[in-house]
Amino acid sequence: MSGEAVQYKSDWELLEMVPGLSGMNPTTVTFDESERQAIILALAHLAVDRPGWDYMLNNIAVKIDRNIEGRGMMFETLKAIKQRHLVPDIAHKAMILDSAPLTSLMKGQLGDPIKLGP
Numbered sequence: 001m002s003g004e005a006v007q008y009k010s011d012w013e014l015l016e017m018v019p020g021l022s023g024m025n026p027t028t029v030t031f032d033e034s035e036r037q038a039i040i041l042a043l044a045h046l047a048v049d050r051p052g053w054d055y056m057l058n059n060i061a062v063k064i065d066r067n068i069e070g071r072g073m074m075f076e077t078l079k080a081i082k083q084r085h086l087v088p089d090i091a092h093k094a095m096i097l098d099s100a101p102l103t104s105l106m107k108g109q110l111g112d113p114i115k116l117g118p
Helices: 011-015 033-049 051-061 073-097 100-107
Strands: none
Touching: 033 051, 033 073, 051 073
16 A cells, blocks of 8 residues: 555445445435334424524424425424423413412411521
């Protein structure tokens, strides 16, 4: 071998040199319908949890989802479902925080305070 470094366009070019791996397409992935739906669900949940990632996650979802005006149909539906489930959770927490007994306790209106020391 000479001392010169050989540069390749990508790692995939190296794979072409390995017997049995030539012709491998780096962008082909195969999965069944349930796996496809699970991937879209995971993308939708992540988009709700991390709103700044929505654009990128949608771009991934439309590759395996029905594309309607640049948005994934199932992706948007699953995002909306997750968002609806968050609203009652937030409302429930607000109801607990705004409840009369808690407010009364905070204002010291439930009787004598509990003594913590001697």
